[in-house]
Amino acid sequence: MKYNKLYLTTPFLIGLVALLLSSCSFRNRQALLKTPYDADTVKTVRVINGTVADSEDYYNLIKPEDELAIRNVQDMRLIVRDAQTSTNINNQQTFTTFKVNANGEVVLPKVGNIKVAGLNRTQAAAEIQKAYEAKELNAPLIDVRIANAYIVVLGEVGKQGKYIIDREDYELIDLLADAGGVNINANRKMVRIFRGDRANPEIIQVNLNDYNFIKDPKLKLRAKDIVYVEPRRIASSSQNFQAYSTFIQVGLVAVNTLLLIYNIAK
Secondary structure, eight states: OHHHHHHHHHHHHHHHHHHHHHHHSOTTTTOSSOOTTOOSOOSSEEEESOOSOOOTTOOOOOOTTOEEEEEESSOGGGTOOOGGGEEEETTTEEEEEEEOOTTSEEEETTTEEEEOTTOOHHHHHHHHHHHHHHTTOSSOOEEEEETTOEEEEEESBSSOEEEEOOSTTOBHHHHHHHTTOBOTTEEEEEEEEEESOTTSOEEEEEOTTSGGGGGOGGGBOOTTOEEEEEEOHHHHHHHHHHHHHHHHHHHHHHHHHHHHHHHHHO
16 A cells, blocks of 8 residues: 555656746746746837847948948949859849958049948948049949948847848848748747847847837848847747656656665565
């Protein structure tokens, strides 16, 4: 009788211990990018450690070592004859890539060095266009993209990875659309954007369930932003439970074996 009581009680005790361990585990245990400011939700948008002033005419500025994708909207062959050097990006429009040197200049055929560091892509296009007009190129219409201005998106989205910023008004909602939307396990009430200095970043928390987030100028994305869509608590708890259930099964087998040995030896 004593054995039977022990036999019946032991699995219950193990299950209880596992449940307590699970309940003591911290919220969203599986989240990759934890911060001291994490919460279940925010009202709409919350900015932590904000450092960069916002403006309606914000642009990503060109820096040394950036790669510029340049094309003449009329005919790129007027600038670059070698079709082998060109690449197709953004709806099959033909661009050619040039690197900005350490002096902040881009070296272009026929016009030489053009200072572009510190300019946005529209200003750079205007400077390049003037240079080619001075060389009597027939009515050039220059378009410039910063080819290495990318954003990283991680977590519960359709497709994680790097996404190129190909326009000035590229916002969080655009990125989520390009990434295939958020998954069913996503915590829509807590999406985080990490911006600026990686050692002390600006952190922007967003509640996707409040449509007002689309009005916030902070959500106009910038080069090298990291966007993280964390899993919902229930999804994390489910993963924790699976791990604990495996542990329980192993524990039960061990306990049953010991009890069987004890019973035989008795």
